[in-house]
Amino acid sequence: MNKTIVIKLGTSTLTHGTKSLSRPHMLEIVKQLATLHQQGFRLIVVSSGAVAAGRDYLNHRELPQTLASKQLLAAVGQSQLIQVWESLFSIYNIKIGQVLLTRADIENKEHFLNARDTLNVLLDQQIIPIINENDAVATAEFRIGDNDNLSALVAILAQAEQLILLTDQQGLYDSDPRKNPNAQRIAVVDKITPEIRQMAGGSGTTLGTGGMSTKVIAADIATRSGVETLIASGELENVIVKLAQGDGIGTRFLAQQDKLEGRKQWLFGAPPAGILIVDEGAENALLAQHKSLLPAGIQHIDGQFARGEVVKITNRNGKLLALGISRYNSDALQRIKSKKSNEIETILGYEFGSVAIHRDEMVVYA
């Protein structure tokens, strides 16, 4: 499959340093994305800018400094933002789909699987997802709070190879270049150490959230899950195309370990909520052929669990074969066990795909 790239565009990039969305600058970005899209890259955009667009739409009206005001600005601004994206992408005949996420959509594994399926179906249909945090409803408890972190989680969700964070600086510097004119850009970061974290300061503008420090945290989350992360300036000509082709601009944070295994560590935080006992055919498919687990191979189900929970997979002798995230809840599995995948929809009246546990959401022992 073609490479999946998540591109995060900060407010500073979308406004081109002004107080309004800069259509010419956004068109410049869309042009680059269209080039990569045509080359077959699977692209996901994480776009900030809703609050800035909302402020502009309401003519910078004086509002109280409350969460409710921010939610109001995000609600009016998000529709402005998506309209601009839609009109610009339509110049290149590219369709987009809006996906608004909150922390719960990433942390709750059932929501996680739903969001993953949505992104995959959009990408399979050559539609570019335009993602933002659902700021209009995300209260303190459910907020991720900054799109740098959101984009790292999206990269894990989408099993991306690369995360590109575009901002108003050429990359990570050894100190904030707005404060220190002699600051030096760091070209490659092998490992995110406490020294690296210390270099990254807060936002340089009133519109940006988090500054370089949230970008380094995002790079840490993403690289630990095997996603190479790049920070570069959105001002640079053809920057996205250059980064996708491996040009040495910006700051490159190297992926820390084998992609799949890193992601699985992130997925398997919770203790198993149930057990699936599988037949010999399924055991062989999992261990020798590295395949997903189909309902056809499941003989018994122990425990009550929801879609998205972690379960053990054992053979009939009780030998632990794997841990995996179940795409169906235990009641549904009771009804579709030993059945062919093409019968799932008839039996349940719905389906979440042909597999009970996907290979990418499984750790195999033995």
Ligand SMILES: Nc1ncnc2c1ncn2[C@@H]1O[C@H](COP(=O)(O)OP(=O)(O)O)[C@@H](O)[C@H]1O
């Ligand atoms: N070590 C550093 N290297 C580069 N930029 C830094 C550093 N420390 C702090 N910054 C600040 O981070 C800002 C970028 O973050 P932010 O304003 O949140 O932008 P965005 O809207 O693109 O997310 C820069 O303008 C810069 O002032």
Ligand SMILES: N[C@@H](CCC(=O)OP(=O)(O)O)C(=O)O
């Ligand atoms: N979700 C918010 C942006 C939050 C954010 O992280 O902003 P930024 O630091 O500009 O990427 C919005 O759309 O205004």
